[in-house]
Amino acid sequence: xxPISASPYRRAYRPADRRLVGGVATxxxxxxxxxxxxxxxxFVVATWLSGVGIIAYLLLWRFLPxxxxxxxxxxxxxxxxxxxxxxxxxxxxxxxxxxxxxMVGVGVLLFLQVTGRGISDALVGPALVAVIGLTVIWRQFxxxxxxxxxxxxxxxxxxxxxxxxxxxxxxxxxxxxxxERGWGAMVDLAAALGIALIGLxxxxxxxxxxxLGDLTEERRALVRSQExxxxxxxxxxxxxxxxxxxxxxxxxxxAVATLARRQERELRxxxxxxxxxxxxxxxxxxxxxxxxxxxxxxxxxxxxxxxDAALDPDVSAVAKAAREAMINxxxxxxxxxxxxxxxxxxxxxxxxxxxxxxxxxxxKIAEDRMGVRGSIxxxxxxxxxxxxxxxxxxxxxxxxxxxxxRDADHVFEETSS
Amino acid sequence: MTTLRVAxxxxxxxxxxxxxxxxxxxxxxxxxxxxxxxxxxVLVETxxxxxxxxxxxxxxxxxxxxxxxxxxxxxxxxxxxxxxDAAEDVIGIIRAGARGYVTKNISGPELLxxxxxxxxxxxxxxxxxxxxxxxxxxxxxEVAQIDEDFDRLxxxxxxxxxxxxxxxxxxxxxxxxxxxxxxVETHVSSVLxxxxxxxxxxxxxxxxxxxxx
Numbered sequence: 038x039x040p041i042s043a044s045p046y047r048r049a050y051r052p053a054d055r056r057l058v059g060g061v062a063t064x065x066x067x068x069x070x071x072x073x074x075x076x077x078x079x080f081v082v083a084t085w086l087s088g089v090g091i092i093a094y095l096l097l098w099r100f101l102p103x104x105x106x107x108x109x110x111x112x113x114x115x116x117x118x119x120x121x122x123x124x125x126x127x128x129x130x131x132x133x134x135x136x137x138x139x140m141v142g143v144g145v146l147l148f149l150q151v152t153g154r155g156i157s158d159a160l161v162g163p164a165l166v167a168v169i170g171l172t173v174i175w176r177q178f179x180x181x182x183x184x185x186x187x188x189x190x191x192x193x194x195x196x197x198x199x200x201x202x203x204x205x206x207x208x209x210x211x212x213x214x215x216x217e218r219g220w221g222a223m224v225d226l227a228a229a230l231g232i233a234l235i236g237l238x239x240x241x242x243x244x245x246x247x248x249l250g251d252l253t254e255e256r257r258a259l260v261r262s263q264e265x266x267x268x269x270x271x272x273x274x275x276x277x278x279x280x281x282x283x284x285x286x287x288x289x290x291x292a293v294a295t296l297a298r299r300q301e302r303e304l305r306x307x308x309x310x311x312x313x314x315x316x317x318x319x320x321x322x323x324x325x326x327x328x329x330x331x332x333x334x335x336x337x338x339x340x341x342x343x344x345d346a347a348l349d350p351d352v353s354a355v356a357k358a359a360r361e362a363m364i365n366x367x368x369x370x371x372x373x374x375x376x377x378x379x380x381x382x383x384x385x386x387x388x389x390x391x392x393x394x395x396x397x398x399x400x401k402i403a404e405d406r407m408g409v410r411g412s413i414x415x416x417x418x419x420x421x422x423x424x425x426x427x428x429x430x431x432x433x434x435x436x437x438x439x440x441x442x443r444d445a446d447h448v449f450e451e452t453s454s
Numbered sequence: 455m456t457t458l459r460v461a462x463x464x465x466x467x468x469x470x471x472x473x474x475x476x477x478x479x480x481x482x483x484x485x486x487x488x489x490x491x492x493x494x495x496v497l498v499e500t501x502x503x504x505x506x507x508x509x510x511x512x513x514x515x516x517x518x519x520x521x522x523x524x525x526x527x528x529x530x531x532x533x534x535x536x537x538x539d540a541a542e543d544v545i546g547i548i549r550a551g552a553r554g555y556v557t558k559n560i561s562g563p564e565l566l567x568x569x570x571x572x573x574x575x576x577x578x579x580x581x582x583x584x585x586x587x588x589x590x591x592x593x594x595x596e597v598a599q600i601d602e603d604f605d606r607l608x609x610x611x612x613x614x615x616x617x618x619x620x621x622x623x624x625x626x627x628x629x630x631x632x633x634x635x636x637x638v639e640t641h642v643s644s645v646l647x648x649x650x651x652x653x654x655x656x657x658x659x660x661x662x663x664x665x666x667x
Binding site for chain 2 (some may be wrong): 109111112115118119120121159309339341342343344376378381382389391407
């Protein structure tokens, strides 16, 4: 039931809920579709080549956006309140394994060093200090801190940034003034301008980013308040109304049960489900039918679905036939629940509607029960599918419907002709 | 046969009371707990046979309870009992070591039957869980770190899961497939085992094979 993403570009990102350090390896592994283990190994191996791995890791850490998982309101709240363990968080074994790979990496690095193939000895100390320093700074500058520093208009960060900007502009001016005019002048001018621009950006940057930031913040605040209003409206329209109705109908068992079930279904879909519409897919259509049957006949209908399919004419015929089967079961079977199971894969779509009610004699339906013949069996068979109805008196009925999924080319021919 | 000793772990007092009212008698309720910390404490103390475990709870949820107890107390059986509709949560708790999953609108007798089954060492798949499992093995649900072994269900196991998802009871599955109930239970248990073949074991094996740890 994963919705198909509409964006034509896949962007790499760092998954916030699954990262060990920066989430770079996990994000890359997702993007490239390989095991995260191989990505980590690649980084370690690349580090042996003059530290390319570490540099690549740091750069990716800086430039890949962090992405929080998108959850439904119910799950998000449960996650935030600590009612739910993050199921994706890396286990201790994964941490150990990564440590192990890292150790092996460091070992090989040391070996290279000892055999004199690494960085020259005089540089090792400073390089190590530089790497550690860079890492510390980098860690602090991760996303939020970096943005804050770039936006400060007071304090030490502000002074440092202004000083750096001023020095750069001064350097640019000096550079430009001390150069002799000649063919190289254009290049020099460009270089000087570039340096001056960087300086200016450092000085003016905060006001610009602040402006942009304020805009985003405003927009976000607006969205937040709208969301809150939507939640309030939703609770008012659904839960409060239902509770009021329940109080009025407290004496009427059947009405109370129906109201409660309808409210449960709505709230559940809103909290944990997706915003699917009945026109979207087989599962959405089945759920909508089940809801209607529950409301009209006061029989709970449980829909269980594996996979999903788009509602092309064939699938939609099955969905409609399943609806008929549910209505029949609710009307005639005298049961207190109906089970609907749907399974869709690349080759076939199958739907089973089952009750444990009174049952009937299947051989007799051909002549005298047009509902079953016309709206279930014929409808599915017209679309190249099959219907099997099994029923025994006292043991209930199961209607099994199957249609093959046509390949995309076939559908295309049909629509274009 | 002695009465089964059962614990109820759920953060809603109303719900605990309801469950207690429905099943107390046929089984003995030896403990109740409302969050991860108190649950771990009281479960270690009372050592019940079966723990009815909510999925969402303060302190990290049912998953955290299993994580802390499962390895040290392998005899304690966990049965997840939840209103959560999120496949990832439910599959996660089963993968961590729970022996089954039932929804909170289950009737008293059905719950007792599930408790008996879990206590006897069998797995309990509600139709909904069977649906989740089939989805997970088909790759439709995203489960963290899917193993190589994860997408292998035999045709027979798939058939059994499908029938359970369709609402068949174990004995009806047996009748439908012309096998004994014992065989159905074996298939179901082996599906559970495959589901629980967690990346933890896989990773340890990987590292061992390469003499990394």
